[in-house]
Amino acid sequence: MPTGTVAVVAETEMTPQPATDDGFADEVEFTARVEGFLADHCSRISDPADDESEAHGLVRTRAFQRALVDAGLAGLTYPTQLGGAGLTPLHQEVFTRVSAGWRLPNGPLAISHGMCLPMLAQFGTEEQKARYLPDSISAETIWCQMFSEPGAGSDVAGLSMRAVRDGEEWILDGQKVWTSGAHYCDFGIVVARTDPTLPKHQGLSMFIVDLREPGIEVRPLVQMSGARGFNEVFFSDARIPAGNLLGEVNQGWNLAVSMLMFERVSIGAGGGALNARRGPELAALARDLGRATDPVIRQGLADLHIREEIKGYIGQRIRSSVAAGRVPGPEGSIAKLNGAILARRTRDLAMSIIGTAGQAWDDGDPSSDVAARWSSFCISAAGMSIAGGTDEVQRNIIGERVLGLPREPDPFKGAPWQDIPRN
Ligand SMILES: Cc1cc2nc3c(=O)[nH]c(=O)nc-3n(C[C@H](O)[C@H](O)[C@H](O)COP(=O)(O)OP(=O)(O)OC[C@H]3O[C@@H](n4cnc5c(N)ncnc54)[C@H](O)[C@@H]3O)c2cc1C
Incomplete structure (x- = not known):
């Protein structure tokens, strides 16, 4: 299972790992294994990303996932008989922590692995799990x-x-x-x-x-x-x-709420391509474009670094909660809202660094690839405030469930759906 996924504790075939305050028995060895794998298969997040077609991206994603399977690193917390690695949430946490420094080519699996796979594992019958999980984990099928x-x-x-x-x-x-x-x-x-x-x-x-x-x-x-x-x-x-x-x-509503929670955690606090750290790449870009001495840019980079660190801690807190068997509640909304705000700040900083070259360029310009990629990110960033429930909806949830504010009035509460007026 790539990052960007809430670790679902496999109900069977867990490998007992004596956990201590300092970690688990094979943590050092496992960390080295993950680092070695990522070094062989990914680029660092400070390196510029490749711009590639969707078809090529899918081929790369599937190849990466197959390599994870071969290395025993796919579906970390799922049972081996269902195509997972049968390891623990602590292993998942290490994988997530280490992979934060790498660019994982797993974007097309964000929904499949971040939301659908945990839903199948949690709510599927034994027959459904046996039928769908292995192919989903290996990315033979995408959901x-x-x-x-x-x-x-x-x-x-x-x-x-x-x-x-x-x-x-x-x-x-x-x-x-x-x-x-x-x-x-x-x-x-x-x-x-x-x-x-x-x-x-x-x-x-x-x-x-x-x-x-x-x-x-x-x-x-x-x-x-x-x-x-x-x-x-x-x-x-x-x-x-x-x-x-x-x-x-x-x-279905109870399940839908769980799936939305997986989505919000995945968008706001998972790892992987969906919400990879962009600070290091922007710092490198500022150096390359001679903007690294500009005090406003430096402030922006420091601010981004701090917020990305905070995002990491929110994610860690949620994953620890899941590992301890708790179902995350409104912290999923906090993570999602924070992720959306971060995406907009990243967009603004990127445009400040790139300047007008991020708005118009000729194909032959030396930095046209960089400009095209970041301008595409900038156009997409607003979508983070809509996908998985808008910022306003997350604020409503936080208002009601964290701050204890009164619920939104609903004049049709309890009425049969068929009697509620619709457009
Ligand atoms: C990048 C992206 C990916 C997506 N992927 C999927 C997907 O894979 N599957 C899927 O099913 N959907 C997907 N969506 C759809 C997404 O879930 C919806 O767009 C989102 O829930 C908002 O619904 P809506 O577009 O109908 O806006 P509306 O619900 O019509 O909202 C319009 C505006 O009204 C505000 N508003 C609505 N209700 C309230 C309220 N009670 N209080 C305060 N303000 C309110 C909203 O915040 C918004 O600003 C995706 C959206 C995006 C942007």
Whole structure:
């Protein structure tokens, strides 16, 4: 399992590791093993990143994941019989700590490993785990998350997509949107309404969907950066086996909350490509462009360093909590909000360093690669404040669950979903 993932404690086949205040028995040896592996397969975060096509990125991701499997470093905390390494959350913590200094080519697995894999491990039946976990860990299959709809984003519990039971199948009808990566994914986890007569949070269920099945159409959306990261996914009488239900019927909201928690932790406090430290690369860039003596740039770099350190500690705290068997609550929202703010500060600092060259360049310019990459990051940074629940939604959660402020008024609380007015 790459970083960017909440360590899920494997229920079986844990290798007992005598943990002490100083770590665990083979920590030194394990740390050296991880360092050796990363040195062989990744570049340092202070090195400029390669700009590559999506297709090439996927090939690289899969090759990297296969190398992790071969080295016994994939799916660290998952049982070996399910394709994992059967190690402990302490091993995961070491991996996360060491890999913070490296650029892991695992971006396309952020949702698959950061959210879907822990959901399957936590809520899947034994049959589902045996069927899906090994290929997901090795990246033979890649997964996406299908929650948002045109009429349900922040209020995802209000979603309209229907799932109706028909014998040994469920029939899915409706539309999802902003589905990251669906165009290259094999499977998705989808939430649909199974009982519209219940209040909105109570009539939802979660399903595993094979995106290649008939009745499912994935249509890519083009972003302002020119990238095609999102999709609309249309379900038209799509039939899926009854065995694809994840968890219990009408209990989907509880699972959705868990998945959102995994998402927020993954965005805000995981490691890996999604939220790698960018301070060292920006410091190197400032030196290369002769901006390292500018006092404002130096202040910005120091500020970024401090905030990235804080992000690391928030992540460590959440992972320790998970390792101790606790389910992280609103700290996931704190991590996510902090990650989003950090992304915007990084964007602003990057543009201050690069200057006008970050806004327009000729292909032949010596720094055109750097400018193109950072300008693409800058355009995408705002998305961090929206994905996984907007900054406002995270502030609402923190207000209610950390500060004890009154809940948002809901005039339709307890009303059947079908009676709530919708656009
Ligand atoms: C990079 C990125 C990747 C994404 N990937 C996925 C994915 O893979 N799968 C998926 O299902 N979705 C995905 N999304 C969608 C994302 O979850 C939604 O965009 C997000 O939840 C917001 O929903 P919305 O766009 O419908 O905005 P709305 O909910 O319509 O919100 C509009 C504005 O109103 C504010 N607002 C709404 N409700 C409240 C409130 N109660 N209090 C205060 N302010 C409020 C919001 O903060 C926002 O500013 C992705 C989005 C982005 C940007």
